[in-house]
Amino acid sequence: MLKRIALAAHGRAWRNLLADTSGVAFVEFALAAPLMLSVACYGIELAHFTAVDMKMSEVALSLADNASRIGQTDNVNVTPTVNETDIKEVMRGVQEQSAGYNFQTQGKVILTSLERDTATGKQVIRWQRCYGNLARQSGYGNDNDRNGLNGDVIAGLGHGPVKITANANSAVMFVEVFYTYIGLFGDLFVSNRTLKKEGAFLVRDNRRLGVDVSGGGIMHACVMPS
Numbered sequence: 225m226l227k228r229i230a231l232a233a234h235g236r237a238w239r240n241l242l243a244d245t246s247g248v249a250f251v252e253f254a255l256a257a258p259l260m261l262s263v264a265c266y267g268i269e270l271a272h273f274t275a276v277d278m279k280m281s282e283v284a285l286s287l288a289d290n291a292s293r294i295g296q297t298d299n300v301n302v303t304p305t306v307n308e309t310d311i312k313e314v315m316r317g318v319q320e321q322s323a324g325y326n327f328q329t330q331g332k333v334i335l336t337s338l339e340r341d342t343a344t345g346k347q348v349i350r351w352q353r354c355y356g357n358l359a360r361q362s363g364y365g366n367d368n369d370r371n372g373l374n375g376d377v378i379a380g381l382g383h384g385p386v387k388i389t390a391n392a393n394s395a396v397m398f399v400e401v402f403y404t405y406i407g408l409f410g411d412l413f414v415s416n417r418t419l420k421k422e423g424a425f426l427v428r429d430n431r432r433l434g435v436d437v438s439g440g441g442i443m444h445a446c447v448m449p450s
Contacts, residue, residue: 284423292425332356
């Protein structure tokens with residue numbers, strides 16, 4: 225008799241438990257929360273990646289633009305020459321624009337002056353300056369043994385089908401920006417990668433061409449990665 229009563233009570237308890245819907249919302253939330261959290265985190269990561277990508281593009285274009293304006297406000301009769309102080313000032317702009325991105329450690333910017341050599345008509349990298357400690361070098365050459373006069377001929381700069389070249393008696397300020405992207409959540413949603421952006425502007429005013437940057441104490445020399 226007692227056994228039957230116990231079994232009946234046990235059965236009623238299971239039926240009551242199965243009929244109880246008071247915890248359905250909590251269970252549904254527990255099941256859906258990981259998926260919802262993953263989608264939210266992916267959206268945050270993607271938005272952050274897009275913002276960083278756009279920022280690096282802005283850095284490249286701004287530096288090329290600023291470098292193209294060097295000497296534009298000089299009120300002298302002598303054609304201005306780019307000097308190390310000018311380079312320092314435009315690189316300072318890079319530092320300010322990339323503040324908060326740890327650019328000096330994770331990035332590198334390469335500023336190249338592309339000219340047409342008057343004697344040979346070849347495209348030549350007249351000078352090159354850099355900022356940042358990331359181990360990268362220009363994909364097009366340097367201002368020493370791969371400048372277009374030494375080493376391979378430079379047909380032009382840029383990855384597009386139409387290469388950027390300098391006209392006679394003019395120069396192009398060409399910028400390459402490299403930046404190592406590190407995700408907010410590691411490489412869970414977006415793999416860590418090195419972004420590369422480019423920008424170019426023609427010089428805006430008369431500038432003394434065919435010479436290196438003037439002034440001593442080079443602060444932004446392009447050190448070859450080891």
